[in-house]
Amino acid sequence: MVHTPFYDPNKSYEDNMAEGPFGEFANTKVYSKKVEIRKNKFLGQNVFLPFGIAAGPLPNSNFVITALEKGFDIAVYKTVRTGFVKSHSWPNIVPVKISGESLNFEEASEGLVQDSEYKTPIAITNSFGVGSLEPDEWQPDMKKAVDFAKEGQVVVGSFQGTNRGEGIKKFIEDYRLGARLVHETGAKVIAVNLSCPNEGKSNLLCYDRDTVFQIAKEVKEEVGNTPVYLKLAYFENNSEYAELIKEIGNIVEGIAVINTIPAKVYSDESKTTQALPGEGRLVSGICGAPIKWAGQDMVKRGREIVDDLGLNLQIIGVGGVTTPDDYEEYRSLGADAVLCATGAMWNPFLAQQIWEKFNN
Numbered sequence: 001m002v003h004t005p006f007y008d009p010n011k012s013y014e015d016n017m018a019e020g021p022f023g024e025f026a027n028t029k030v031y032s033k034k035v036e037i038r039k040n041k042f043l044g045q046n047v048f049l050p051f052g053i054a055a056g057p058l059p060n061s062n063f064v065i066t067a068l069e070k071g072f073d074i075a076v077y078k079t080v081r082t083g084f085v086k087s088h089s090w091p092n093i094v095p096v097k098i099s100g101e102s103l104n105f106e107e108a109s110e111g112l113v114q115d116s117e118y119k120t121p122i123a124i125t126n127s128f129g130v131g132s133l134e135p136d137e138w139q140p141d142m143k144k145a146v147d148f149a150k151e152g153q154v155v156v157g158s159f160q161g162t163n164r165g166e167g168i169k170k171f172i173e174d175y176r177l178g179a180r181l182v183h184e185t186g187a188k189v190i191a192v193n194l195s196c197p198n199e200g201k202s203n204l205l206c207y208d209r210d211t212v213f214q215i216a217k218e219v220k221e222e223v224g225n226t227p228v229y230l231k232l233a234y235f236e237n238n239s240e241y242a243e244l245i246k247e248i249g250n251i252v253e254g255i256a257v258i259n260t261i262p263a264k265v266y267s268d269e270s271k272t273t274q275a276l277p278g279e280g281r282l283v284s285g286i287c288g289a290p291i292k293w294a295g296q297d298m299v300k301r302g303r304e305i306v307d308d309l310g311l312n313l314q315i316i317g318v319g320g321v322t323t324p325d326d327y328e329e330y331r332s333l334g335a336d337a338v339l340c341a342t343g344a345m346w347n348p349f350l351a352q353q354i355w356e357k358f359n360n
């Protein structure tokens, strides 16, 4: 069963920001856990439940605060930038058809077709282009969200640099500036997005090891002791994954795996018309139930690499969590914490269900 999503795909990004959240997130009921905080540590912060909402569906403090009130003890504020970027035009989210339970790379490269309704198991594509307000606008709002977190909860500030075509040095500098701006809000954990598939580029930044290393170093120099995690995409090649972890494992405190699986999405079965209109939007990020295998595979392999190298690097599992059992599977594969986007959007009770099943 799918609930009314708290981020409404039938409205534009701007209207969601102005009017949301919706459905169960629109009421004022607060879910409280009347127990001592357990020993769960999320990047140095005590949390009741190491579970929450990944970067994306919480675009401002109204959404973040409600997520915290509904039992999501980790709430990631949607990725921001160092300057204004207009979000892609509506629609930004559509349901997609997948032939089986899981999306494999062959099917993704052949292209998917838009579905007519949102249903269980939930499978969508999203394409926002990581729109952002000016820092003068998002900084006070992010600070408001950060300050709202109660004991046992944490708000993560997520950001990414903008490549303005001025060369790699400037791009890395923009990451450094982004880190400073997020740090100024008082965010106790900072997420660096290196894996956005929606900017019309074929190669994701996270596959460029040298640049990732530079960014990680500069970001950490900027934010000091504040824990940082890097948001990565799926790595098919295990030695490249291992090399990356080796490179950044003593610089940052965590990795979040994965973002989405990029795929072409069409509105028609003959695959002639792209589902999301506009240049560079044929490919967008598939998320929800069919990508769970990929997030879990990255957690499992990541755990082995981290343990073999003797690193103290937390692994945050993301992708396809729609039930309490999905959460538990990620934990048993070695995830220190688990985040979800799509599953939470269509099930605002997910954190409460996980808490009641596994922590009472």
Ligand SMILES: Cc1cc2nc3c(=O)[nH]c(=O)nc-3n(C[C@H](O)[C@H](O)[C@H](O)COP(=O)(O)O)c2cc1C
Pocket (backbone or CB within 6 Å): 054, 055, 056, 057, 078, 079, 093, 126, 128, 130, 158, 193, 231, 258, 259, 260, 287, 288, 289, 291, 318, 319, 320, 321, 339, 340, 341, 342, 343
């Ligand atoms: C509506 C929406 C917006 C998203 N925006 C971002 C974003 O701004 N930054 C980011 O790092 N990931 C973004 N993502 C990706 C999610 O954080 C997550 O990695 C991905 O959706 C896989 O998790 P899921 O299967 O639980 O949705 C977005 C996802 C959704 C559904």
